[in-house]
Structure formats: structure tokens, C-alpha cells
Amino acid sequence: DTAVSQTPKYLVTQMGNDKSIKCEQNLGHDTMYWYKQDSKKFLKIMFSYNNKELIINETVPNRFSPKSPDKAHLNLHINSLELGDSAVYFCASSQGSVWANVLTFGAGSRLTVL
Amino acid sequence: QQQVKQSPQSLIVQKGGISIINCAYENTAFDYFPWYQQFPGKGPALLIAIRPDVSEKKEGRFTISFNNSAKQFSLHIMDSQPGDSATYFCAARDNQGGKLIFGQGTELSVKP
Numbered sequence: 001d002t003a004v005s006q007t008p009k010y011l012v013t014q015m016g017n018d019k020s021i022k023c024e025q026n027l028g029h030d031t032m033y034w035y036k037q038d039s040k041k042f043l044k045i046m047f048s049y050n051n052k053e054l055i056i057n058e059t060v061p062n063r064f065s066p067k068s069p070d071k072a073h074l075n076l077h078i079n080s081l082e083l084g085d086s087a088v089y090f091c092a093s094s095q096g097s098v099w100a101n102v103l104t105f106g107a108g109s110r111l112t113v114l
Numbered sequence: 115q116q117q118v119k120q121s122p123q124s125l126i127v128q129k130g131g132i133s134i135i136n137c138a139y140e141n142t143a144f145d146y147f148p149w150y151q152q153f154p155g156k157g158p159a160l161l162i163a164i165r166p167d168v169s170e171k172k173e174g175r176f177t178i179s180f181n182n183s184a185k186q187f188s189l190h191i192m193d194s195q196p197g198d199s200a201t202y203f204c205a206a207r208d209n210q211g212g213k214l215i216f217g218q219g220t221e222l223s224v225k226p
Binding site (some may be wrong): 108 | 146148152156157159201211213214215218221
């Protein structure tokens with residue numbers, strides 16, 4: 001009965017590979033997000049979708065491509081992985097638009113690029 | 115460009131003591147200020163939040179103090195417990211686009 005679930009929890013891969021992280025929420029929320037947490041624990045928003053429409057697209061390399069097949073799912077695909085992509089990626093969701101007050105985060109997906 | 119500055123980076127408090135974490139911002143377009151708590155291996159979770167028209171909000175042992183003119187806000191944890199040991203993030207919502215911008219985080223350790 002996990003509210004926001006991400007898979008995989010851990011991902012170890014080589015530079016240059018392509019990988020995907022999947023996210024699903026069962027809260028009925030309209031808006032979903034991807035945040036990146038670096039090694040110093042700094043949290044930065046990457047993308048946000050509202051009802052499958054891209055709302056926020058921060059200055060993120062175009063190697064990162066989000067996809068939202070429906071409002072309960074938001075996936076993140078990363079091409080040509082680089083060492084600097086190593087981080088914990090958090091999916092989150094909220095009710096209503098990006099103006100919603102409460103974000104519910106998943107447990108994170110730790111990506112390690114070797 | 116860091117729009118929300120949080121301090122200290124780490125904090126050690128004895129059980130029963132008061133933990134105080136401070137945040138400062140520059141952008142006057144912020145309209146909502148939440149605090150999130152993150153335990154190791156977990157995602158952040160909303161702890162308490164305040165709007166700029168209120169100077170203080172208390173929920174149990176957690177209190178936010180807000181100073182709009184100084185553009186500062188702080189989290190006070192009274193009677194700190196070892197179970198409070200976690201990383202705390204202040205945040206501010208930008209009313210120009212709705213983005214939530216986080217501070218750098220404070221790692222709190224409460225010693226028994």
C-alpha cells in the first residue's frame with residue numbers, strides 16, 4: 001500500500017549506458033515530480049507533470065527525458081550516463097497543481113555511475 | 115544560485131534539549147514555507163509549514179518562527195529526542211511558478 005513507489009531502489013551502471021527509473025503513485029494525485037539529491041543532500045527539482053502535461057522543466061541536460069503515460073506514473077530515462085549523474089533521484093506527487101502544498105515523496109532511487 | 119540558505123549544516127543536541135535550525139531567503143515572491151524531515155534511506159516528509167502572514171506556528175514539539183521583514187524563518191524542536199535524529203530541510207514556494215526550493219539541509223543528531 002505504498003503511496004509513491006519507485007523502482008529500482010538501487011542502480012549501478014557504467015558510464016555511457018542508458019537507464020530508466022519508474023515511479024507510480026496510488027494517491028490519486030494530479031501532479032508528479034522528479035527531484036535530484038546530490039551527495040551533499042541538496043534537493044533540486046528537475047521536472048514536474050500535471051495530468052501528463054510537462055509543467056516544470058528545469059535546466060537539466062537533455063540526456064534526461066521524463067515520460068508520463070498517465071497521471072499515476074512518471075518515469076525518468078537517462079541516456080549516456082555520466083559520473084556526475086550519480087545521485088539519489090526522488091519521485092514525488094501532490095494533489096492539484098504545482099501550487100499544491102504537500103509533496104509526498106517516494107523512498108528514492110540511488111544511481112551510481114562507475 | 116541558492117535562494118534559500120539554511121544553517122547549520124549539522125547539529126548535535128542532547129536529549130531533552132532544544133534544536134534550532136535557521137533559514138534565510140531573498141526572493142519576495144515566496145508564499146509558503148514548509149519544513150521536511152528525512153530519515154536515512156527514506157524520502158523527505160512534510161513536518162510542518164507556515165504562510166508569511168503568520169509569525170509562529172506550533173505543532174506538538176515543533177515550532178516555526180517566521181520573520182517576514184528579515185526574510186528569515188526557523189524550526190525549533192523542543193525536548194529533542196533520539197528519534198528526531200534526521201536531516202531537516204526548509205523550503206520556500208515560488209509564487210511565480212509554484213516551484214518548491216529547498217535549503218541545503220541540516221543533519222540533526224540527538225544524543226541520549
